[in-house]
Amino acid sequence: MSTHSQIAGRLAHRRSRQRKEKLIELTLLSAALVAIATTLGIVFILFSESLVFFRQVPIWDFLTDTQWTPLFSDAHFGISVLLSGTLTSSAIALAIAIPMGTVLAVYLSEFASPRTREIAKPVLELLAGIPTIVFGYFALFFVTPLLQKIIPGLPGFNLLGAGIVMGVMIVPYISSISEDAMRAVPVLLREGSYALGATRLQTAFKVVVPAAFSGLAAAYILGISRAVGETMIVAVAAGMQPNLTFNPTESAATVTAYIVQVAKGDLPHGSLGYQTIFAAGLALFLITLLFNLAGYWLRRRYRETY
Amino acid sequence: MNAPEAKPDLDSLPIKAEAKQLNFYYGAKQALKQIDLPIYDNKVTALIGPSGCGKSTFLRCFNRMHDLYPGNRYEGEIRLYPDDVNLLASAVDPIEVRMRLSMVFQKPNPFPKSIFENVAYGLRVRGLKNRTELEDRVEQALRDAALFGEVQDRLQDLASNLSGGQQQRLCIARALASEPELLLFDEPTSALDPIATGSIEELIHALRDKVTILIVTHNMQQAARVSDFTAYMYLGELIEFGWTDDVFFRPKQKQTEDYITGRFG
Numbered sequence: 001m002s003t004h005s006q007i008a009g010r011l012a013h014r015r016s017r018q019r020k021e022k023l024i025e026l027t028l029l030s031a032a033l034v035a036i037a038t039t040l041g042i043v044f045i046l047f048s049e050s051l052v053f054f055r056q057v058p059i060w061d062f063l064t065d066t067q068w069t070p071l072f073s074d075a076h077f078g079i080s081v082l083l084s085g086t087l088t089s090s091a092i093a094l095a096i097a098i099p100m101g102t103v104l105a106v107y108l109s110e111f112a113s114p115r116t117r118e119i120a121k122p123v124l125e126l127l128a129g130i131p132t133i134v135f136g137y138f139a140l141f142f143v144t145p146l147l148q149k150i151i152p153g154l155p156g157f158n159l160l161g162a163g164i165v166m167g168v169m170i171v172p173y174i175s176s177i178s179e180d181a182m183r184a185v186p187v188l189l190r191e192g193s194y195a196l197g198a199t200r201l202q203t204a205f206k207v208v209v210p211a212a213f214s215g216l217a218a219a220y221i222l223g224i225s226r227a228v229g230e231t232m233i234v235a236v237a238a239g240m241q242p243n244l245t246f247n248p249t250e251s252a253a254t255v256t257a258y259i260v261q262v263a264k265g266d267l268p269h270g271s272l273g274y275q276t277i278f279a280a281g282l283a284l285f286l287i288t289l290l291f292n293l294a295g296y297w298l299r300r301r302y303r304e305t306y
Numbered sequence: 307m308n309a310p311e312a313k314p315d316l317d318s319l320p321i322k323a324e325a326k327q328l329n330f331y332y333g334a335k336q337a338l339k340q341i342d343l344p345i346y347d348n349k350v351t352a353l354i355g356p357s358g359c360g361k362s363t364f365l366r367c368f369n370r371m372h373d374l375y376p377g378n379r380y381e382g383e384i385r386l387y388p389d390d391v392n393l394l395a396s397a398v399d400p401i402e403v404r405m406r407l408s409m410v411f412q413k414p415n416p417f418p419k420s421i422f423e424n425v426a427y428g429l430r431v432r433g434l435k436n437r438t439e440l441e442d443r444v445e446q447a448l449r450d451a452a453l454f455g456e457v458q459d460r461l462q463d464l465a466s467n468l469s470g471g472q473q474q475r476l477c478i479a480r481a482l483a484s485e486p487e488l489l490l491f492d493e494p495t496s497a498l499d500p501i502a503t504g505s506i507e508e509l510i511h512a513l514r515d516k517v518t519i520l521i522v523t524h525n526m527q528q529a530a531r532v533s534d535f536t537a538y539m540y541l542g543e544l545i546e547f548g549w550t551d552d553v554f555f556r557p558k559q560k561q562t563e564d565y566i567t568g569r570f571g
Contacts, residue, residue, distance in 0.1 A: 192415040192477070194404065196427055196484065206430075211418045213418075
């Protein structure tokens with residue numbers, strides 16, 4: 001009889017444990033769903049609001065028009081004008097951030113003493129914590145005047161200064177992820193290289209960097225997404241004039257800068273001018289999505305099994 | 307000494323390298339104590355002993371791998387002949403040492419490159435650029451490592467696509483390509499299945515004619531199968547050294563006998 005009640009007690013205990021497990025599982029799942037729901041919500045709003053815009057402006061015009069004057073009476077909606085600003089400033093930023101971030105990561109992972117690394121890493125993370133508006137004014141009031149001494153006639157608002165500062169801002173993102181990827185490369189692989197008579201530099205660039213390539217690709221993709229999506233620096237330092245140009249010494253508006261400008265202005269909600277920000281946002285979203293997909297593909301293609 | 311007639315007198319054998327009064331320290335901890343050991347030319351010398359006895363530490367002194375990490379310190383000498391240079395001298399660049407000696411590790415560690423580039427790596431590091439010479443020497447190294455037949459149609463494939471045993475033979479080919487004077491094996495079959503182990507052992511036996519070999523092994527049967535000489539180490543000291551069959555069948559030290567017969571270790 002006593003064994004019988006013991007078994008019954010154990011079963012009841014097991015049931016209550018299973019209920020508890022289920023509850024925890026549901027809590028965790030709902031936390032995960034919040035993130036997914038937010039993403040889906042954003043995508044839904046972008047598409048549905050853009051649809052309103054594209055009912056009035058043909059997609060073909062949106063893609064091919066060479067003017068962006070949505071607020072003029074003779075309105076034109078050529079997104080390429082804004083994209084040129086985004087692409088130029090991003091290209092400058094990445095031309096700085098990718099080499100600098102990679103070299104920094106190689107240094108921290110392969111050359112620096114543990115002591116140096118312990119000092120340098122928090123400082124770099126501090127750089128990543130600076131509000132972008134501060135970087136924006138740094139570009140406008142420090143870097144641009146400096147550049148004007150080298151390039152006479154450089155306008156006060158220009159893509160070059162904004163791009164350079166944006167690059168500096170992105171360096172810690174790239175170096176941090178790249179360094180993690182390189183430090184994940186097994187010691188055995190490095191020793192294999194050293195044992196063949198390789199120097200530290202040869203080992204770093206011929207063995208460790210290729211072995212960490214999937215992680216480096218992830219870091220670069222994140223850097224690209226940050227550059228394309230960066231708003232404050234370009235809004236402050238690159239000017240707000242839509243300008244179809246790939247010349248970094250000119251002033252131009254990026255997609256993000258335009259969105260800020262319109263969103264904070266006093267355009268009535270629902271007007272065509274206001275709808276443009278969703279179309280522009282959608283274009284931005286599709287670009288970053290493209291890069292993220294490319295990054296996903298690269299990570300899978302070069303995933304290392306050590 | 308009970309050595310049969312067939313064995314030549316040890317004094318008459320040429321020596322390739324020799325540890326002399328070697329001490330090694332990991333920081334304050336002494337890992338090797340007063341080791342004196344000759345490595346005979348074109349012979350296989352096996353290092354055996356229980357885990358932590360210092361056999362891998364000893365092996366890694368030869369190509370100065372300990373220099374990669376701070377706090378390590380050598381005392382004494384490892385002399386490499388015929389030019390009689392002390393590999394451990396602080397004036398000797400460890401990279402120069404590693405150019406002359408090669409090493410094969412516990413686990414196959416091919417680089418994330420093609421089969422060809424793995425074998426060519428050491429040659430490229432040495433500045434060899436001539437394409438035909440590279441191709442010739444890669445092919446020769448792969449032949450010496452008994453791998454060429456299996457990979458000749460796919461030299462541009464990633465090395466990671468090979469099986470574990472093939473990867474380890476690739477690492478041997480990579481080590482052989484630069485024509486080392488001394489080849490160091492650090493438990494080269496510990497991550498392999500018995501069949502792959504057998505092929506690596508055959509290979510080590512065959513390579514003896516080309517290169518002097520020093521091999522650390524956990525596996526006493528392996529030491530008995532592949533080596534000419536065996537050194538038994540315990541707690542950082544060299545307990546016994548001699549012809550492999552002498553060490554296995556007529557050990558002079560009680561400790562060696564206990565280890566070999568399985569009463570200890």
